[in-house]
Amino acid sequence: MMQLYLAGVMAIVLGGLIALPLRNGRLSFAAACAGMLVGAVLTAIPAVRALWGVFPLSADYHWFLPGAAFSYRLDSLSAFFCLPVLLISPLALIYGRSYLRSPGRRPGVHWFFYNLLAASMLLLLAANSALLFLIVWEVMALASFFLVMHDHTDAEVRKAGWTYLIATHVGTVALLAFFAILGGSAGSLDFGRIAATQHGGKSVALLFWLALFGFGVKAGFIPLHIWLPEAHPAAPSHVSALMSGVMIKTGIYGLLRALLLLGQPSAWMGWVLVIVGIVSGVGGVLFALAQHDLKRLLAYHSVENIGIIALGLGTGVLGLAWQIPALAILGFGGGLLHVLNHAIFKSLLFMGAGSVIHSCGTSNLELLGGVIKRARWTGITFLIGSAAISALPPFNGFISEFYIYFAGVRGLGAATPGPVILAVCLLASLALIGGLALACFAKAFGIVFLGEPRSELAHKAHDPGWMMRLPMLLLSLLCLLIGLLAPLTLYLVFPPVIAMAGLPAIFDSTPFQLTQSLSIIAFLLALLLGSAAWFHLIRRSLPRGRQESRTGTWDCGYLKPSARMQYTASSFAAPITGLFQRLLCIRKRGKPVEGYFPASASFHSDTPDAAKEGLFAPLFRLAERLIAPLRKLQHGNLNGYLLYIAVTLIALLVWKTVVAR
């Protein structure tokens, strides 16, 4: 079975390799797409077996080099994370074909790295030894770096690419240390051996922080999120969909895997995750509100949703530490379900944003407007995605947030103050995040798709071809379906939850109660859809219900308001961003209106990332000053580098024979 999985990964890479040298755009896409589809089907079979099967799948291939065993293992946790990869990668690939109008001289290069990214994610999920994990992690980072750099002739894109590359490697340094310490104490790099080893209290704390930092950079926890709002707008939209929807979840997977390796967690780890979740959730949505660029806005929403996932995971960890199975089941369950849901609606939203950019040529909210009249399908699917990400019923976002809310409520039975404080954190922060996300997507959808076009560019909007439309329709259907089939989601997340929460989870009554609530919710959501349609029909069948006349918008006396008089994205968000001014540090400049007959006036505002400007920029300047003298070592002379290697080896040998003895 595991061999089938590896064969599937091979097929994806092979498709990319065949596509690589082809200069014909259509042929190279066909090769990559065929490889991807065959690979997705091949890997899906073992993934499903591993998710619902009793035993995990595994395979070991030994190699003569020390520590370099190719050890693969697919348990229910890995298999669950395979689902978004297998779902989104082919869909975004198909979308990408028409999106990349000018694929450049070597179209195959893009498809090669795309397939490599998908394959490396699948391989990462199956890696069962630290060395293999790190190598695949690096392949994944590099493949996505080259995808981000697709439009490398643009200076902004190059800058974004470098930001991403540096961020991801800073994270990898922490992971290297993490696995080195783990491997050192366990005497092996095999995950099974590491998990079986007991780790001391102090080293567990260090290991936890290392894992949180290393995987947090990839996942995008505040303040490590700075690469997301740079890289997602720079990358082509289908790449943003794959990276934001799926790739950042490998950070969450890594964190969960690290927790499993560290053994029984303590309560403080759960609290750390909950606090990280609240900060990322609220911070992400606030920064999203202050953005004018559609894709930057969506990127900050990834930070917000990663925060919600972290809230769920933190709740699960606290459940494990306090031995309250209800918290563990609902926390991990909600977090994991949100991983899948976020993959679905975030890719959908990035594809929608891509369609707007594709036809209008801008992602600046202030230049758009009225797009839904010209691009109906894009508008409707984007609306569904917006409702889903704002956790509104009847879509999937509501279901996963319901899990986490329910965790807060169900945990209250215990006779300690901990669960009550947790419940306050969960309910208050989720309610605030939900309300602000609604505000943000009312802004994003309302300003881009409704009203009148704010510039000439917006007049050019049109629906994309079927290859771009089909993935969006499928994903919006999934958003609705998961909402309406809410009780069945438990089957999906229960196997990985048992992997995380252990045996007590099986005998707890929580899943039963959750199913009960979700069944009634699903019934009510179906009723919601049905009666909304019914009410609309009633409204149409009233005596003069079909009688319509058309006129200009009533604007209290102005008969013909112009498009420039409309509310803008900035003015819509102004009350909220004004309230949180201290945090956001919005920069405003321009010439104010003066006198009775103002000649000219201008206004410009932008919201730089607080973490980037306030924390990382000074840090990196300091680092540069300290490290600059070392530049002399980088002279570009190959002989010199060979000498370095030789000197290092000799030094190591001396150390091993003389000092270490």
Next chain:
Amino acid sequence: MSALSWIFPLCGWLLAPLMVGVINRVKAIMAGRRGPSLFQLYRDLFKLLRKGSVYSETSTLILRLAPAVILVCVVLATLILPWGGLPAPVSFAGDFILLVYLLALSRFATVLAALDTGSAFEGMGASREVLFSALAEPALMLGFLVLILHTGSQGLSDISSGIGLADWQNSAPALSMVALAWFFVLLTENCRIPVDDPTTHLELTMIHEVMILDYSGPDLAFVEYASALKLWIFGGLLVNLFLPLPFAKPCLQAGVFILGIFLVAVLVGLTESVMARLKLLNVPKVLAGSAALSLIALMLKLVEYYQ
């Protein structure tokens, strides 16, 4: 889910417009006017339902579909609302979360429809609505948390039958704080003075009435009726803090519930008469204050709980 329990939402659907009538009558009396009939809203609704409608050329299908969505969300929410000790037709653990999110969906539809017209005035109302509701939601949720902690139940019907006049003897401080916080949430969510002024369509009014400027005919009837039902729901939540009465028959309980709701209406009318509208910049502070009130209530409850 007994057949009898469906009577309560049905009564709610019938009586909700009367609640608005009571508020307006109280305001008229306080101002020394005679005021419109108590049943004025019913007349308005019937008249509007028989009319045709006018749409803006800017608008799309969003504006046309919104009224049905807005109304259906609120109607479904009434199915979850219990009447004191009398359970709602639909009740399950965590149902209050669905209630809050159904109201959020109806708000989303209202806001999008407002933006659909492309009017600057409506955009302004929408922008304020989303801010104030985002701040009101934590206060509402924390209030629920206090009640869950108090009763040990997780469904709205169980919570409301587990909390009543008898509980005010020993937990009056916490409960009154929740009541106060929720009263302000009611005023905010229903756009009443001191947050918003529902009386006119022009300068005085800043939020809800602004957003529905472009509705006409049956659409306006749907939206007006939905806001009456929303007021009923928030009034009901407040009354549920005081009911059930100990040792009273179900029909008496139902009667007292309706009486309680009209008392809330009188209270809203009085508040509107004696207060001026707050400066918009100050509303967030008051909302944060009501969330803080709920939080203090929670702490009081916590101390009580673990003593």
